[in-house]
Amino acid sequence: MNRRLLLAFATLSVLAVTAGCTGIFGGDQISDKQLEGDGNATYDWNTTADVTLNITSGEYQAVYDFSNRSQLKIFERESLGEETPVNVGTVRFRYRNGTVVTLNQSQVKRTNSRTVFTLPSREGKLAYTAPHRGKSFSTPTYVEGSYEVVLPRGMRVGTPILSQVRPDADQTEQLDGRVHIAWAEVTADNVVVRYYLARDLLIFAAVIAAGVLVALLGLAYFRLQIRQLEREREELGLNVDTDGDEFDQGPPPGMG
Known part of the structure; x- marks a missing residue:
């Protein structure tokens, strides 16, 4: 029985090697x-x-x-x-x-x-x-x-x-x-x-157009936020006009 198993194993090994050589x-x-x-x-x-x-x-x-x-x-x-x-x-x-x-x-x-x-x-x-x-x-x-x-x-x-x-x-x-x-x-x-x-070009153009639109909306929103901050600063008196300030009237008398 062992001899038969060994013979079968040897046969399979030869077939495997032969197949491998064929590919190589x-x-x-x-x-x-x-x-x-x-x-x-x-x-x-x-x-x-x-x-x-x-x-x-x-x-x-x-x-x-x-x-x-x-x-x-x-x-x-x-x-x-x-x-x-x-x-x-x-x-x-x-x-x-x-x-x-x-x-x-x-x-x-x-x-x-x-x-x-x-x-x-x-x-x-x-x-x-x-x-x-x-x-x-x-x-x-x-x-x-x-x-x-x-x-x-x-x-x-x-x-x-x-x-x-x-x-x-x-x-x-x-x-x-x-x-x-x-x-x-x-x-x-x-x-x-x-x-x-061909239709990929239309999809590509639509994606580009959507990207440009989003960018423009983002820019508009950013500028709106800046203007709103400027108005809030004015309401709080933070935007003070320093033109004509007493400290800008020149040096004291006798130090000119």
Whole structure:
């Protein structure tokens, strides 16, 4: 009985060590089902920028237009600056002739800190989806070139306190209710966009207006209190006019 327990314990230990090594050495694979994603998923292949990042509710779609490239490695930064692989899904590649294929496990691998795409052709477009939350978006610039970020419907930039675009965009325009931010050439290490819901601007303006109103009322109350104190001093005779006081008539006779 003891031998059986020891054998079971040894087996569990081996499995635990194996699982640990898998995580340490980056052997975590992405399933073909995840790469296939929704069979009806579509991408905008008619993008004109080298990199297009389309942010929607809960995720974003990335489309990279490649020329003479065989591999792409992507990552994201955690709150403490740690680099981790991007959890991608619905990965597609479009050849120059228009043929679209799904990349498989051998072409999309996850290492300890990177998600690595091995492209089926050196020319074409790579597209994938990845999760996203919140009202800010940032990505390392894995490739240099032109970039375009499309914000979720109803989101805006332009108010300094509520939004930020870094580096400065070359063009910002609204098309079909969505804001498009474009850069002709990005050489910075990261693209960062912080945005706000359109109605947030109205709430912000209302808060500022309420703050100004409170400040004006406080100032009016303060001045009213000062005037009331001045009247009370006059009533008590504390505000005595010293003009013409006998002590201001000059020195005594003979000491002038």
